[in-house]
Amino acid sequence: MLSLVPEKPLTTAPSQPPVAAQQLLIDVQGVRKAFPGVVALDDVSFRLRAGTVHALMGENGAGKSTLMKILAGVYTPDQGVYRLHGREIALTSPLDALENGIAMIHQELNLMPFMSIAENIWIRREPLNRFGLIDHARMYQMTRELFAQLSIELDPQAKVASLSISSRQMVEIARAVSYNSDVLIMDEPTSALTEHEVAHLFRIVRMLREQGKGIIYITHKMNELFEIADEVSVFRDGHFIGCKQVEQLSHDEVIRMMVGREITEMFPKTIVPIGEVALEVSHLTLDGVFHDVSFSLRQGEILGVAGLIGSGRSNVAETLFGVSPASSGQIRINGQPVTIDSPRTAMQHGMAFLTEDRKDTGCFLSLSIQENMQISVLGGDNLQAGFVRQQALDAMCEAMSGTLRVKTPNLDERIENLSGGNQQKVLIGRWLLTNPKILILDEPTRGIDVGAKAEIHKLICKLAGQGVAVIMISSELPEVLGMSDRIMVMHEGRVTGIVDRADATQVSIMTLAAG
Amino acid sequence: MAISNTQALGKSPKPGAFRFKLPAEARIFMVLLGVALIFELLGWIFVGQSFIANKERLIVMILQVSVIGIIAVGVTQIIIMGGIDLSSGSVVALTAMVSASLAQTSDFARAVFPTLTDLPVIAPLAAGLLVGLVCGLINGTVIAKTAIPPFIATLGVMVTARGMAKWYTQGEPISMLSDNYAAIGAGINPVIIFLVTALVFHIILSYTRYGKYTYAIGANRAAARVAGINVNRHLILVYTVAGLLSGLAGVVTSARAVSGQAGMGMMYELDAIAAAVIGGTSLNGGLGKITGTVIGTLILGTMTSGFTFLRIDAYYQEIVKGIIIVVAVVADQYRQRNRRS
Numbered sequence: 001m002l003s004l005v006p007e008k009p010l011t012t013a014p015s016q017p018p019v020a021a022q023q024l025l026i027d028v029q030g031v032r033k034a035f036p037g038v039v040a041l042d043d044v045s046f047r048l049r050a051g052t053v054h055a056l057m058g059e060n061g062a063g064k065s066t067l068m069k070i071l072a073g074v075y076t077p078d079q080g081v082y083r084l085h086g087r088e089i090a091l092t093s094p095l096d097a098l099e100n101g102i103a104m105i106h107q108e109l110n111l112m113p114f115m116s117i118a119e120n121i122w123i124r125r126e127p128l129n130r131f132g133l134i135d136h137a138r139m140y141q142m143t144r145e146l147f148a149q150l151s152i153e154l155d156p157q158a159k160v161a162s163l164s165i166s167s168r169q170m171v172e173i174a175r176a177v178s179y180n181s182d183v184l185i186m187d188e189p190t191s192a193l194t195e196h197e198v199a200h201l202f203r204i205v206r207m208l209r210e211q212g213k214g215i216i217y218i219t220h221k222m223n224e225l226f227e228i229a230d231e232v233s234v235f236r237d238g239h240f241i242g243c244k245q246v247e248q249l250s251h252d253e254v255i256r257m258m259v260g261r262e263i264t265e266m267f268p269k270t271i272v273p274i275g276e277v278a279l280e281v282s283h284l285t286l287d288g289v290f291h292d293v294s295f296s297l298r299q300g301e302i303l304g305v306a307g308l309i310g311s312g313r314s315n316v317a318e319t320l321f322g323v324s325p326a327s328s329g330q331i332r333i334n335g336q337p338v339t340i341d342s343p344r345t346a347m348q349h350g351m352a353f354l355t356e357d358r359k360d361t362g363c364f365l366s367l368s369i370q371e372n373m374q375i376s377v378l379g380g381d382n383l384q385a386g387f388v389r390q391q392a393l394d395a396m397c398e399a400m401s402g403t404l405r406v407k408t409p410n411l412d413e414r415i416e417n418l419s420g421g422n423q424q425k426v427l428i429g430r431w432l433l434t435n436p437k438i439l440i441l442d443e444p445t446r447g448i449d450v451g452a453k454a455e456i457h458k459l460i461c462k463l464a465g466q467g468v469a470v471i472m473i474s475s476e477l478p479e480v481l482g483m484s485d486r487i488m489v490m491h492e493g494r495v496t497g498i499v500d501r502a503d504a505t506q507v508s509i510m511t512l513a514a515g
Numbered sequence: 516m517a518i519s520n521t522q523a524l525g526k527s528p529k530p531g532a533f534r535f536k537l538p539a540e541a542r543i544f545m546v547l548l549g550v551a552l553i554f555e556l557l558g559w560i561f562v563g564q565s566f567i568a569n570k571e572r573l574i575v576m577i578l579q580v581s582v583i584g585i586i587a588v589g590v591t592q593i594i595i596m597g598g599i600d601l602s603s604g605s606v607v608a609l610t611a612m613v614s615a616s617l618a619q620t621s622d623f624a625r626a627v628f629p630t631l632t633d634l635p636v637i638a639p640l641a642a643g644l645l646v647g648l649v650c651g652l653i654n655g656t657v658i659a660k661t662a663i664p665p666f667i668a669t670l671g672v673m674v675t676a677r678g679m680a681k682w683y684t685q686g687e688p689i690s691m692l693s694d695n696y697a698a699i700g701a702g703i704n705p706v707i708i709f710l711v712t713a714l715v716f717h718i719i720l721s722y723t724r725y726g727k728y729t730y731a732i733g734a735n736r737a738a739a740r741v742a743g744i745n746v747n748r749h750l751i752l753v754y755t756v757a758g759l760l761s762g763l764a765g766v767v768t769s770a771r772a773v774s775g776q777a778g779m780g781m782m783y784e785l786d787a788i789a790a791a792v793i794g795g796t797s798l799n800g801g802l803g804k805i806t807g808t809v810i811g812t813l814i815l816g817t818m819t820s821g822f823t824f825l826r827i828d829a830y831y832q833e834i835v836k837g838i839i840i841v842v843a844v845v846a847d848q849y850r851q852r853n854r855r856s
Binding site: 321323342343344346347353355360361362363364365366367371374375376378379383386387388390430434 | 722723724727728730731733734735737738739740741742743744745797799800801802
């Protein structure tokens with residue numbers, strides 16, 4: 001493993017004795033990080049050598065992002081040792097990390113749109129003239145020199161708002177380089193780039209590698225791994241699986257390392273009679289987000305939807321439910337073509353949609369469990385002379401939370417005070433009260449504990465048994481494989497395959513998801 | 516949370532963990548009592564008489580904030596829904612002008628509309644309410660359809676409505692109003708109108724779909740939409756209701772003064788917001804009660820009366836009022852944070 005390092009000329013680093021420990025830029029041992037309800041990283045180790053590109057790979061939720069955020073000072077680890085240049089450090093903030101020579105290029109771009117490129121790059125470090133005012137001429141000159149070095153062709157005076165996404169990415173990279181950092185962390189930097197721009201990015205990355213910098217490169221794309229990376233560390237379920245030289249690996253070996261585990265959890269999948277076609281989607285398109293999505297769904301069927309984050313799976317669900325109506329394509333419910341332009345119309349057609357993000361689009365945190373559960377059924381029989389029939393509604397909620405085993409002594413408690421799993425049950429209860437025929441579940445078990453997970457799985461199967469047509473989006477492959485009758489896989493806004501339960505394996509799904 | 520759980524289960528709370536939890540309105544009521552008691556004490560020390568044990572003073576105390584209170588009932592709903600309304604004071608002025616112009620008697624030679632004098636009292640009342648309703652409808656529609664911040668939309672209506680109130684008679688006040696019209700604002704009628712309005716909307720907010728949707732949108736607008744609520748339509752509805760209440764406040768103001776003046780209702784919007792916030796309505800939305808707002812309004816009234824009673828300058832009154840508003844919001848933030856941790 002060490003043989004790689006001396007081959008790279010260390011142009012910027014001062015001559016150092018060739019002791020292995022000093023080639024290590026970052027050496028992290030036994031790191032643990034837990035969030036309420038979830039252990040994101042457990043006993044994870046990671047080493048970054050100078051003059052290498054080190055890829056991080058793993059499924060969604062494997063812990064890559066958490067590790068990266070610890071390395072960049074966003075999170076503090078609960079346990080473990082973090083050594084930088086062999087010296088133990090404890091970063092307190094991203095700024096602290098930057099000052100220690102660790103720069104991160106975020107997936108979500110962090111530029112100020114109404115300031116110029118140069119202002120964005122040199123913020124906090126603007127060159128001053130003798131009156132103590134900002135010396136714009138010099139700042140532009142510095143930017144031009146930086147861009148020349150990276151062969152970026154952008155006007156330093158241009159406003160960031162006027163730039164394309166890829167140009168903004170270049171500005172981000174230039175800013176990271178401008179800090180003379182030893183370590184650069186890139187989180188899926190090519191996700192918004194064209195092929196041509198990717199080639200440019202790779203030239204920059206190689207140049208930085210020649211200069212002896214360490215580059216941490218997070219990607220889901222296999223071809224990039226083999227093209228640019230020297231080493232790869234693979235993570236799974238918050239654990240470190242292994243670190244290998246890329247040249248010793250094959251494509252299949254990487255996938256096996258990523259999905260590795262057998263299906264150990266039991267899924268209570270019961271085979272139920274499949275009924276008529278409940279939902280038929282043809283050529284559904286939301287411009288710029290997903291294209292030409294077609295599938296059908298029958299009563300009693302569970303259609304799993306797999307794909308990486310950003311593949312468009314949640315967007316398809318949002319469009320089906322009218323949150324962001326389609327730009328073209330057709331939706332048929334029970335054979336009838338329908339136009340769904342708002343969640344309200346979707347509900348009128350018997351649909352229900354459990355969103356991916358409980359906090360952002362699910363819970364009313366300041367309201368009670370009861371109010372959260374009954375908000376979608378405050379009409380029809382539950383109204384009397386303009387007043388809601390509170391007692392009847394309360395009884396319905398009481399019964400529903402009994403069925404779903406929501407753990408709370410009191411439905412007047414604020415939903416905020418419940419655990420994630422119980423909040424999820426309340427939201428599922430909200431939709432079950434509407435008596436849906438088509439149930440769309442986006443990450444129904446994300447961030448909730450094993451016990452609650454199993455209960456929710458059982459419930460989904462029971463609903464399918466009652467003839468409800470279910471779409472279940474999940475990042476957890478075992479869940480998708482264990483629960484679905486068929487699995488639709490998406491990649492970059494397109495359906496790459498619909499696989500029957502019998503033919504689906506982790507490797508086949510991952511291969512389709514990786515495009 | 517653990518505490519309220521154990522209480523709900525009927526078990527005795529753990530020793531040391533016991534904390535008596537009052538509903539938010541009860542705490543605000545304690546503040547009201549506290550403020551009144553301070554004035555009582557200062558009264559005996561500096562003026563030599565009781566502050567509270569004076570029926571007339573108590574009536575005046577409520578009377579002078581009744582109009583603010585009527586507006587605050589509407590503003591509370593808007594703030595619960597996560598919005599804000601800066602236009603109420605100007606809407607009061609415009610409404611006062613329009614309704615007063617239709618309430619003039621024929622005894623007066625220079626009536627605004629010489630042909631429209633001696634109308635039945637329903638005419639100016641309906642016109643006033645309609646003006647308020649339209650202003651609210653404009654607020655709501657602009658906010659819902661253009662997605663500009665409520666602060667800006669209602670600021671625009673605030674300036675425009677004030678301008679229209681002045682333009683209506685070229686700045687001239689409107690006087691010689693009919694006795695029937697004046698009766699709306701006579702005696703303790705404004706107090707009755709305020710309390711009835713508050714009661715009606717307390718019931719509506721607690722027991723109707725309108726109320727539940729208002730809280731839901733304020734608590735989480737995106738979730739409300741996904742839950743099937745027509746958020747835009749509800750926004751328009753609530754702003755319209757608040758406009759209607761501002762219109763009612765305008766009618767009461769002009770009836771009480773037996774005139775219409777373009778300068779009426781100046782800064783009332785801020786007093787109404789202050790009453791709501793002091794009463795525990797959270798500017799983050801999703802939280803608040805009409806009962807709290809009523810008590811908040813009474814706190815403002817008590818302070819005004821108290822300062823007058825102690826013969827302290829009106830300037831100091833404003834200074835202290837400002838401080839109390841900020842303290843109330845800080846207390847709200849602090850309470851929110853404590854809940855979360």
